[in-house]
Amino acid sequence: MPTIRDVAKRAGVGIATVSRVLNGSSQVRESTRQRVLDAIADLNYSPNQAARRLSSGKTFTIGVVSPFFTFPSFVERLTGIQDVLDESEYDLVLYSIRSTEQLQRRLRILIGENRVDGLIVLSLPFSERDLRTLKPDFPIVTVDNSPAWHYPSVVIDDVAGGALATRYLIEHGHRALGFVGDRTDSVFRFTSTERRLEGFRNALTEAGLEFRETWCWQGEHSQEAARQAAWRILQQPNRPSAIFAAMDTLAFGVLQAVREMGMRVPEDVAVIGFDDIAAAGYVNLTTVSQHLVESGRIAAQRMLDWLRSGEIERTPVQLPLKIVERATV
């Protein structure tokens, strides 16, 4: 492999000059620049990344830290991130996390060892103080995390989203509403379901409707659990005419149950989900879109802006929510 020295020799210049044209420094006479460029082309030279990293102190790498791909939503966010980093000079390195302790350890290592120039953290709460004492200004952007952080973030208003979905059902004439959601995640303490439920209750109260425990369920995060729950809820003589599922994946379980019970969607039971993952389109699920891909895009863009300008814009970006009308309400 040719090195910068070979290029310099061939172009009849010093290595610093080569470095300058490599890094786009304008302080180079055009003719010299051209000679260097030719030499680079002749030798089919390309700079050694490791060397650049060592001497510049930058890694040209952005890390994405995400819970192990348990939920489809992470994948969609990742797609958005990939999307914008792909156009940039930064590599995208993936780190998956299985526990909060592992998360904190990972973050400390990644930051402490300078293994990445910036970190995008998906849906994972972490100890901010700890990290800030380690390295106060390390670039971190969070997505779908508690918005109280001092780091830039991309968030949604889950309470408003829950209310939005609920009002949509009410507007479609439903007065008996059920709810299906998972419990606060035991490992990572995701709490969006709780907040969506809060929005659900708010909208109910607002419309003078009753919140019935027997129409609601919270449990394990799985389609199967949701299916069984829907069975129990819908078997009651006095059953809800519509169900709000706090996540699309749970809505799929509900849909399954409704069909198994020989009822029609949406005539007998309406179902609305939340997230708008790709699969929601496959099954024609009406749902609340939280612009997952876009959330990834914005996070990556904020990271790039920070890295390139050196300036932090801390204001959280709150993504709008919207109902995607399909066939289940």
Add this chain to the structure above:
Amino acid sequence: MPTIRDVAKRAGVGIATVSRVLNGSSQVRESTRQRVLDAIADLNYSPNQAARRLSSGKTFTIGVVSPFFTFPSFVERLTGIQDVLDESEYDLVLYSIRSTEQLQRRLRILIGENRVDGLIVLSLPFSERDLRTLKPDFPIVTVDNSPAWHYPSVVIDDVAGGALATRYLIEHGHRALGFVGDRTDSVFRFTSTERRLEGFRNALTEAGLEFRETWCWQGEHSQEAARQAAWRILQQPNRPSAIFAAMDTLAFGVLQAVREMGMRVPEDVAVIGFDDIAAAGYVNLTTVSQHLVESGRIAAQRMLDWLRSGEIERTPVQLPLKIVERATV
């Protein structure tokens, strides 16, 4: 940040000794080793990655090259890769590709610049010769690629898979079979659909059944296109009683059409897909599983084996296919 020199000083040894204990060289007296370890702990030292990379010539990084996440199947494979690399000392860097030219360029750069220790290429055909002249023994593992390569690969037998799905329909009493698939991808030239179709025809012939052009369709890869195609196919007075979709995503479009037309699945029309992506479970689609996650796992494992042993095992690994019986046949 403390460097290796700080550790050496504190432990009262030379930096070479520190390096030795860091890299697990056994040539260190136990008491010395302990002193070094203590110093490392005291200083909260961790080696600088960039420096290691430069002096060792290794990147401790494995790249995954994949078509831009157009299909869910890539994501599932990635999950498998992530899964095993996560346990290893290697970082996983993601590169997405939008065209074959870009692919070749990317590969040359990644390999030429030594930016990764190995590359896992998903579903993308590339010029092998070109790369081999560049660097003959560069570690590359391919997944779902033509098996003629000289690189280790993970593949399936698409022809057999097509026949498997078709026979399954026949065993369930269907004699009038339709087919829905995409055309050979214009950008990347994915050809698995053609091969699955070949299997379909083989199985038909084998059973003495007729292949009817009017029951078959190939076109754009999208759920919507498949939906429309299914409409046309099923509107005919003489329609097939079952449809084999070459990919799950297309099967979803077919299911949609069947329901829109007021027909029941599987009583009026049976549908079988291919791939068994996660969403297939959501909608209870009967399909051919090609163990996507497992394919990623195996690819990553083969890469690690290669990297650690220095020995190449070129024999392709062919994953078995199996019918996942759900509710649509």
Add this chain to the structure above:
DNA sequence: CTGTTAGCGCGTTCAA
């Protein structure tokens, strides 16, 4: 505008 030089932090001879 350009060349020289001094590190960046670590792996690895080679002696001791």
Add this chain to the structure above:
DNA sequence: TTGAACGCGCTAACAG
């Protein structure tokens, strides 16, 4: 078993 010294390839002062 250990330490000193060199070099990996490049960036960034600094000097010219």
